[in-house]
Amino acid sequence: MSRHQPIRIAETVLLLVEGKDDEGFLRCLCEHIGLNGVDILIYEGKTHLRSYLEVLPLLPGYERVERIGIIRDADEDATGAFMSVRSSLINAGLTAPLQLNRTTAAQQHC
């Protein structure tokens, strides 16, 4: 009988997605292209992203995280969605990209 195991951060790259469909798609994609070393985590919708990012640094294993990717529906306003994600990152004390489609070097976590 399988035993329920809570989610642990095990990898250096986190990919945060909105729901199970996104997670399933990305998991298959990662397998297909042979991309390993990525934890795909579900933040259960855009309204929960802020609190989800706040809790990440408190979790065991977070200290080894080097990069975080966030996937979110743009809905009708890509810029607004980007700014919302950016605000959540800053609120959690994380480095936030300045512009859409540009990466930002991560700062030391914890």
Place this chain on the structure above:
Amino acid sequence: MKIIDFEIKNFRTFKRIRLDGLRSVNLVAGQNNVGKTALLEALWQFSGADQPDVGLRIDQFRGIQWIDMDHVFRDMFHGHDASQPIELRATSGHDSTQYVLRIETLVRETVRTPVGGNGSAGGGLPPIVDSPHEIVLTYTDSSDRYVSRGWFVSRMAGPGVVQNDFETSRERVPGRPSGVYFSPSHRSAPPEDADKLGRVQVKGIETMVVDALRSFEPRLTRLVTVSINGLPVIHADLGLGRLMPMGLLGDGMNRVLSLTLAFETASGGMLLIDEIENGIHHSKLKDFWRAISDFSERFNVQVFATTHSAECVRAAHDAFEADRHNFRFIRLDRVNGKTVAKSFERNTLSTAIEADFEIR
């Protein structure tokens, strides 16, 4: 005295660690050997600021036998290096006063008297072989300073018989918060609990204890102390037409009884509970935490508890929903070889629980 922050330097596994935003009830989780018990021990030592023997009692709880007395206290120091003092600092939530307990070992200035081959020494006095080290506790608050000392002596109690003692010179600290430590396997002696129950009954709050136990045994109507062969023993009235000695009931129920009664002893101070969930069924944990909350408030006791159980954390989170400002969850984690304390606000703990993250 309730404290709102606590800093530990050079104690056991902690080179330095700081806990902020402490509340009336604080639950600490973390993996094995990360320092949860050491944190409780540091708090216990802090509450025993004028008791140099607390370190020895801590070792007894850990089952450590003192073989080499000169090294007994070294285990308290980070890296077993007693050249740097231990510092325990706390801030009172009442008036923001800072309290500091500094612990160091010093070489005693007394002259060692060698024991003669026949167990006697010159001058006709009983020979004494003393440990060269003493432990010195210096407790300071905003205006006062108190110094207490402890050291070992070995006396010849008779021909070839050596008696070891720990002697102290104590400067009592007025208003020192009392601290009660509850080990994972704690089980009080029946007369000890009967004595505490008596004190609770005198205060007219026995029903609090009965109510806390009733969630584990709904048939319980009252607790009665009966003297058997001169020893007071608490009995439970379960409506069976005959009283039951508490010892015949489950370990969990006895642990809850001892725990609730310990609040009376710790009144105005701290109750330190290691592995709080021991002996308690998961379905009863929420009621248990509610009882802890009630007792903490009634006796003005600040609670620090440890757990390995996610169910225990969830139950505490649920139990304190209406009383959210009185509860804090802290996770100890090893980061880059150092133990750090990660303090969860209520909303972050909610998120971690809902997302099913590992929080133990």
